[in-house]
Amino acid sequence: MVWVITVAVFLGILVAGVCTLFLFSERDQIREALRKPEKKRIERRTLARVEVELLSTDAPFIDEITSTENVSRYGARVVTKMRWRPNDGVTVKLLREGPPNRARIAYCDPLEGETFAIGLQFSSPVVRWMV
Numbered sequence: 001m002v003w004v005i006t007v008a009v010f011l012g013i014l015v016a017g018v019c020t021l022f023l024f025s026e027r028d029q030i031r032e033a034l035r036k037p038e039k040k041r042i043e044r045r046t047l048a049r050v051e052v053e054l055l056s057t058d059a060p061f062i063d064e065i066t067s068t069e070n071v072s073r074y075g076a077r078v079v080t081k082m083r084w085r086p087n088d089g090v091t092v093k094l095l096r097e098g099p100p101n102r103a104r105i106a107y108c109d110p111l112e113g114e115t116f117a118i119g120l121q122f123s124s125p126v127v128r129w130m131v
Contacts, residue, residue, distance in 0.1 A: 045070035045077070050094065052078065057089035057102075065095065069117070073125040075106070077117055084108045084118050092120060101126055 048071045056062040062082050069077045076092075084090070084105045093100040106119035 043072040043074065045072045045075070050076075051096070052076075053093045053095060054078070054080065054084075055091040055093070055100075056084075057091060058085075071126065074122050076103075076120045076122070076126070078120060079111065080116050080118055081114065083110075083116055090120065092122075 048068060050068045050071060052066060052068060054062065054064045054066065062084070064080055064082050066078055066080050069079060071077075086105050086107055088105045090103050090105060091100045092103050101122055101124065103120040103122045106121045107117075108119075109117045111117050
């Protein structure tokens with residue numbers, strides 16, 4: 001009888017240990033996922049060439065006229081000749097019409113030659129750009 005109790009206690013401790021390790025590993029994976037959110041877009045981008053003027057709101061002052069490669073309601077990819085700093089603020093204005101829009105530089109990737117691709121994240125939707 002003592003032998004059965006000993007085996008039962010041993011198996012109980014073993015199962016508790018395995019469950020504890022499983023729970024801690026799951027918690028670490030969840031914590032890691034929260035620290036590094038996936039960089040997937042919520043909305044699809046539409047290929048669109050729209051001429052825009054970019055005005056930096058942070059120093060150094062940059063003013064550039066360029067065009068988009070694609071747009072969505074809350075974002076756009078723009079090809080520029082200037083290097084922009086990620087997370088800097090920018091005012092984006094359509095050349096043809098409309099009020100300016102505030103945006104944040106999401107990324108700035110070098111392209112071939114001396115051009116850069118920047119990702120813009122708008123603070124409000126820019127549906128009229130897609131018309």
